[in-house]
Amino acid sequence: MNVRSETATAAAREDAPVLVWFRNDLRVGDHPALAAALDSGRPVLPLYILEEQAPGDCALGAASLWWLHHSLDALAGRLADLGAPLHLRRGRAEDIVPDLAERLDAAAVFWNRRYEPWAIATDRDIKATLRDRGVAAESYNGTLLHEPWEVKTKQGGWYGVFTPFWKAECALGDPPAPIDPPRGIPAASIAGLPPSDDLADWALLPTRPDWAGGLRAAWTPGEAGARDRLSAFLEDGVPDYPETRNIPGIEGTSRLSPHLHFGELSPRQIWHWALERVRESGSGKLERGVWAFLREIGWRDFNHNLLFHTPEMTHKNYQSKFDAFPWREDEAALRAWQQGMTGYPLVDAGMRELWETGYMHNRIRMLVASFLVKDLLIPWQRGEAWFRDTLVDADLANNVANWQWTAGCGADAAPYFRIFNPVTQGEKFDPDGAYVRRWVPELADLPNKAIHAPWTADAQTLARAKVELGRTYPHPIVDHKRARQLALDAYQEVKGAA
DNA sequence: TGAAATGTTGGGGCG
DNA sequence: ACGCCCCAACATTTC
Numbered sequence: 001m002n003v004r005s006e007t008a009t010a011a012a013r014e015d016a017p018v019l020v021w022f023r024n025d026l027r028v029g030d031h032p033a034l035a036a037a038l039d040s041g042r043p044v045l046p047l048y049i050l051e052e053q054a055p056g057d058c059a060l061g062a063a064s065l066w067w068l069h070h071s072l073d074a075l076a077g078r079l080a081d082l083g084a085p086l087h088l089r090r091g092r093a094e095d096i097v098p099d100l101a102e103r104l105d106a107a108a109v110f111w112n113r114r115y116e117p118w119a120i121a122t123d124r125d126i127k128a129t130l131r132d133r134g135v136a137a138e139s140y141n142g143t144l145l146h147e148p149w150e151v152k153t154k155q156g157g158w159y160g161v162f163t164p165f166w167k168a169e170c171a172l173g174d175p176p177a178p179i180d181p182p183r184g185i186p187a188a189s190i191a192g193l194p195p196s197d198d199l200a201d202w203a204l205l206p207t208r209p210d211w212a213g214g215l216r217a218a219w220t221p222g223e224a225g226a227r228d229r230l231s232a233f234l235e236d237g238v239p240d241y242p243e244t245r246n247i248p249g250i251e252g253t254s255r256l257s258p259h260l261h262f263g264e265l266s267p268r269q270i271w272h273w274a275l276e277r278v279r280e281s282g283s284g285k286l287e288r289g290v291w292a293f294l295r296e297i298g299w300r301d302f303n304h305n306l307l308f309h310t311p312e313m314t315h316k317n318y319q320s321k322f323d324a325f326p327w328r329e330d331e332a333a334l335r336a337w338q339q340g341m342t343g344y345p346l347v348d349a350g351m352r353e354l355w356e357t358g359y360m361h362n363r364i365r366m367l368v369a370s371f372l373v374k375d376l377l378i379p380w381q382r383g384e385a386w387f388r389d390t391l392v393d394a395d396l397a398n399n400v401a402n403w404q405w406t407a408g409c410g411a412d413a414a415p416y417f418r419i420f421n422p423v424t425q426g427e428k429f430d431p432d433g434a435y436v437r438r439w440v441p442e443l444a445d446l447p448n449k450a451i452h453a454p455w456t457a458d459a460q461t462l463a464r465a466k467v468e469l470g471r472t473y474p475h476p477i478v479d480h481k482r483a484r485q486l487a488l489d490a491y492q493e494v495k496g497a498a
Numbered sequence: 499t500g501a502a503a504t505g506t507t508g509g510g511g512c513g
Numbered sequence: 514a515c516g517c518c519c520c521a522a523c524a525t526t527t528c
Contacts, residue, residue, distance in 0.1 A: 246499085362499090363499080366499065370500090405499090406499095414499070414500085415500095415528085416528090417500085417501090417527085417528040418499085418500050418501080418528090419500070419501070419528090420500065420501085421500075421501060421502090424500080424501070425500085481502095484501085484502090484528095488528060491528085492528095
């Protein structure tokens with residue numbers, strides 16, 4: 001942690017500053033890079049770079065940009081209160097970070113690690129450049145419970161199956177306790193720097209039209225909003241989580257995913273605060289809920305572990321036998337899926353929730369993914385790209401791993417023949433149709449019996465609910481029973497392949 | 499963290 | 514009383 005003892009070449013000046021480069025860790029609590037900078041006793045310049053990436057490099061979607069704006073706004077306010085305003089720059093990090101370090105005559109640059117393949121390459125280059133120039137460069141774990149290289153098999157390899165991964169990760173013991181937020185940050189002088197960008201000039205928010213109303217209603221980006229959400233969930237949601245997490249019509253999940261993606265909250269904070277809650281309550285039911293929840297945080301680590309060890313899985317099937325699968329190109333069907341106009345109410349409800357709020361309930365994510373890949377036979381990459389563009393919690397590792405999981409081609413994946421039935425899922429998990437009625441209002445007056453399969457209702461029932469199939473709501477774009485059989489037939493073509 | 503097809507069991511109606 | 518059939522309910526297998 002002590003810069004001067006670690007780096008003989010660090011700037012001689014006692015007051016040479018440390019640059020803390022914020023990325024997907026937009027918080028001040030439990031921020032190892034910031035804490036290390038404070039430990040050095042040097043002044044600090046907090047930096048965020050809106051990075052320009054090469055085409056195809058997984059650019060942020062519009063919903064994520066909306067979130068980023070508000071999260072940066074919140075972080076900037078917090079840092080200003082602590083005494084060290086956030087410096088904003090736009091461009092190539094490979095240029096900006098070494099340039100700023102030089103202009104500041106910085107002793108060091110600290111950051112928390114990220115795991116997207118392009119980001120690992122960028123960070124490695126920057127670290128090498130800085131060290132060549134005699135500037136200390138250190139990276140920390142602010143994003144995962146444990147690093148992908150820390151959870152190893154007995155043979156020293158890495159896990160491709162979740163359950164042994166999770167057992168091994170738990171056997172490592174508690175991750176380090178979260179670091180308290182600082183009480184103040186000594187600011188570096190920015191006399192020699194070009195001025196910080198103005199967040200508003202980045203134009204991350206939608207204007208004509210302003211489609212973000214649903215997002216504003218659903219979310220409070222930023223560290224404070226994240227903590228409130230976690231507190232509320234640990235207080236009220238967690239005991240019933242194992243049951244209610246499956247019911248999309250009620251708020252049974254934590255809804256922490258976007259906060260976690262942007263690092264407004266660390267998984268280590270979640271781990272320790274959740275277990276603290278277990279200890280103070282002494283309730284076995286609550287403990288059961290907490291572990292069901294922490295297991296999901298474990299899936300997040302597992303997905304990052306997979307991506308770290310197989311970076312090509314962002315675009316290629318993890319199981320290469322699926323390379324021979326006879327996918328279809330069907331732009332009309334893809335569009336119907338994206339717009340929530342497939343004629344299957346539960347699928348359409350999910351796609352419309354996504355479009356309006358930048359979020360979708362997890363069970364419905366599995367359903368709509370199964371529908372795209374298996375009922376429509378459209379490649380999972382098309383669905384992954386849509387989710388990445390529309391989700392506020394879009395996270396490369398989780399998105400890619402979960403799409404491959406559903407498609408059956410992933411690591412420890414659902415078997416391909418596990419095909420969700422949109423009607424049965426509705427009857428099981430949305431029995432009163434609350435979720436469908438909320439997001440597909442044109443079906444709201446249908447009775448429960450018909451809400452998940454309007455095409456089975458008689459003419460009188462449809463008329464009374466003011467539903468006219470093909471006009472107010474589409475006919476199903478495929479017949480599920482037939483589509484299921486076609487998917488199973490297609491699967492036979494790759495089943496035996498190595 | 500599936501669904502459908504197929505198999506098994508047991509109660510009740512009935513001759 | 515008995516055997517037979519039907520079928521719902523549940524279990525197992527298959528995709």
